[in-house]
Amino acid sequence: xxxxxxxxxxxxxxxxxxxxxxxxxxxxxxxxxxxxxxxxxxxxxxxxxxxxxxxxxxxxxxxxxxxxxxxxxxxxxxxxxxxxxxxxxxxxxxxxxxxxxxxxxxxxxxxxxxxxxxxxxxxxxxxxxxxxxxxxxxxxxxxxxxxxxxxxxxxxxxxxxxxxxxxxxxxxxxxxxxxxxxxxxxxxxxxxxxxxxxxxxxxxxxxxxxxxxxxxxxxxxxxxxxxxxxxxxxxxxxxxxxxxxxxxxxxxxxxxxxxxxxxxxxxxxxxxxxxxxxxxxxxxxxxxxxxxxxxxxxxxxxxxxx
Amino acid sequence: xxxxxxxxxxxxxxxxxxxxxxxxxxxxxxxxxxxxxxxxxxxxxxxxxxxxxxxxxxxxxxxxxxxxxxxxxxxxxxxxxxxxxxxxxxxxxxxxxxxxxxxxxxxxxxxxxxxxxxxxxxxxxxxxxxxxxxxxxxxxxxxxxxxxxxxxxxxxxxxxxxxxxxxxxxxxxxxxxxxxxxxxxxxxxxxxxxxxxxxxxxxxxxxxxxxxxxxxxxxxxxxxxxxxxxxxxxxxxxxxxxxxxxxxxxxxxxxxxxxxxxxxxxxxxxxxxxxxxxxxxxxxx
Numbered sequence: 001x002x003x004x005x006x007x008x009x010x011x012x013x014x015x016x017x018x019x020x021x022x023x024x025x026x027x028x029x030x031x032x033x034x035x036x037x038x039x040x041x042x043x044x045x046x047x048x049x050x051x052x053x054x055x056x057x058x059x060x061x062x063x064x065x066x067x068x069x070x071x072x073x074x075x076x077x078x079x080x081x082x083x084x085x086x087x088x089x090x091x092x093x094x095x096x097x098x099x100x101x102x103x104x105x106x107x108x109x110x111x112x113x114x115x116x117x118x119x120x121x122x123x124x125x126x127x128x129x130x131x132x133x134x135x136x137x138x139x140x141x142x143x144x145x146x147x148x149x150x151x152x153x154x155x156x157x158x159x160x161x162x163x164x165x166x167x168x169x170x171x172x173x174x175x176x177x178x179x180x181x182x183x184x185x186x187x188x189x190x191x192x193x194x195x196x197x198x199x200x201x202x203x204x205x206x207x208x209x210x211x212x213x214x215x216x217x218x219x220x221x222x223x224x225x226x227x228x229x230x231x232x233x234x235x236x237x238x239x240x241x242x243x244x245x246x247x248x249x250x251x252x253x254x255x256x257x258x259x260x261x262x263x264x265x266x267x268x269x270x271x272x273x274x275x276x277x278x279x280x281x282x283x284x285x286x287x288x289x290x291x292x293x294x295x296x297x298x299x300x301x302x303x304x305x306x
Numbered sequence: 307x308x309x310x311x312x313x314x315x316x317x318x319x320x321x322x323x324x325x326x327x328x329x330x331x332x333x334x335x336x337x338x339x340x341x342x343x344x345x346x347x348x349x350x351x352x353x354x355x356x357x358x359x360x361x362x363x364x365x366x367x368x369x370x371x372x373x374x375x376x377x378x379x380x381x382x383x384x385x386x387x388x389x390x391x392x393x394x395x396x397x398x399x400x401x402x403x404x405x406x407x408x409x410x411x412x413x414x415x416x417x418x419x420x421x422x423x424x425x426x427x428x429x430x431x432x433x434x435x436x437x438x439x440x441x442x443x444x445x446x447x448x449x450x451x452x453x454x455x456x457x458x459x460x461x462x463x464x465x466x467x468x469x470x471x472x473x474x475x476x477x478x479x480x481x482x483x484x485x486x487x488x489x490x491x492x493x494x495x496x497x498x499x500x501x502x503x504x505x506x507x508x509x510x511x512x513x514x515x516x517x518x519x520x521x522x523x524x525x526x527x528x529x530x531x532x533x534x535x536x537x538x539x540x541x542x543x544x545x546x547x548x549x550x551x552x553x554x555x556x557x558x559x560x561x562x563x564x565x566x567x568x569x570x571x572x573x574x575x576x577x578x579x580x581x582x583x584x585x586x587x588x589x590x591x
Contacts, residue, residue, distance in 0.1 A: 023555045028551070028576075032311050058560055060548070061559070068358055068550060070550065216357075271551065272359070273354065273356075275553070276313050
């Protein structure tokens with residue numbers, strides 16, 4: 001069965017995409033016996049800023065009911081290092097690698113994009129929804145005008161597909177998607193994490209060094225499905241694919257996202273449950289498609305009837 | 307490739323419960339057991355419903371029988387779920403993970419210092435070095451030791467004669483050991499494990515060839531780091547952290563280091579868990 005999909009002008013070998021922040025700079029999961037880059041359509045590299053960033057004070061992760069909080073704070077070695085030292089050693093023949101672009105200013109987003117434009121990454125995800133940094137991130141992503149400005153500034157410096165990562169932490173998700181699409185976004189990642197916190201009752205202190213963090217995992221799956229459903233009418237009309245994500249842990253979850261309108265399936269926290277998740281999901285997708293007589297993944301996308 | 311990390315469904319061969327909410331699991335995990343090195347850990351799935359596995363040090367390893375022993379203390383929801391597991395059940399392990407202790411130089415005298423559930427990596431070191439290098443192990447606990455203990459037959463310099471108890475398994479391997487606790491357990495040194503190590507070092511003719519290896523609570527690791535500074539000894543500390551992926555993908559488990567005057571956050575899972583105390587911002591002198 002052919003699981004390859006068209007996505008924002010690219011052809012992905014499978015609909016599965018490993019999400020930024022969960023899979024380092026593309027090499028880490030290949031240390032696991034049985035893991036194959038060839039099972040995924042793309043690997044999105046850890047969020048990258050122009051200059052190196054140390055990230056947040058620990059604790060950075062904490063388990064919560066049906067999920068976890070993280071506040072990594074975009075620890076990364078900076079764009080020049082990623083381009084010079086990391087990208088050349090990645091196996092680009094096995095899968096595609098996408099950048100995840102961040103910045104504290106519109107200019108920084110544009111400069112990072114300009115540099116990645118001349119690199120082997122085949123697409124760029126625009127992270128205007130990171131909840132764990134003091135500047136940029138979700139502060140841009142919650143405002144349609146600012147979001148559009150970031151997209152436009154990146155659009156001006158690259159022809160590579162741009163995928164805008166949407167925050168669930170606001171009520172005007174359709175407005176933001178529309179503003180970003182009009183500014184040149186080719187696709188949307190839906191959703192980033194929800195902002196949350198946890199408390200150490202003995203110390204009476206927040207558990208995370210950053211106080212708040214991003215909630216991921218199955219706890220946010222219903223929110224992700226709803227956000228996809230909310231924007232799907234607009235994105236389908238304008239042929240803008242959605243990279244669905246939020247607590248996908250098995251084939252059933254992936255199929256739910258596909259039916260709701262996810263043109264591609266993002267895996268993040270699910271990999272922490274099961275690092276060999278990809279093969280299992282692909283098998284389940286094939287079984288389902290056979291049972292329901294879908295000859296291509298994209299025919300299943302958005303097949304929801306309300 | 308020997309550096310590969312495996313996902314292995316391990317069979318729980320035995321689980322024994324001990325005082326102080328401690329329990330020891332014996333697992334059949336032949337693939338991981340064949341590769342594990344002293345200081346490495348396994349990342350254990352607590353339940354298929356939980357996002358974060360729990361990183362647990364490997365204690366004893368029997369590659370021929372494919373067995374691993376681990377010691378866990380019930381401190382939260384995840385470890386409480388593990389404590390309920392029954393013999394014959396299966397546990398998903400990810401491992402072996404992490405940078406092990408550097409034990410290459412067998413001309414050294416290794417001083418192993420373990421506290422509580424930090425004792426197991428010291429036992430892994432002892433198992434690895436028992437035939438090849440000199441060593442001594444000091445173990446401290448404020449709850450009863452979850453291991454068989456007995457009077458040591460090896461005389462150690464500087465150790466008060468009242469502190470005569472050692473770990474049975476180490477005695478069997480002819481590795482000298484002594485125990486410390488503030489709970490006035492019979493035959494144990496009444497104080498900190500690091501005081502015991504300090505007294506031993508003070509009585510040694512020369513300490514030039516000594517290396518400190520330690521795992522335990524943060525307060526103990528600070529005392530070990532100070533001991534290393536006092537005696538100017540290479541000191542390797544094994545750390546723990548809240549950990550998500552366990553393979554270096556998420557940078558959730560970091561510790562601050564200072565290397566060549568620059569600060570970094572290094573991942574405890576794959577850059578550690580064993581670090582040179584000199585690079586750790588919280589422990590360096």
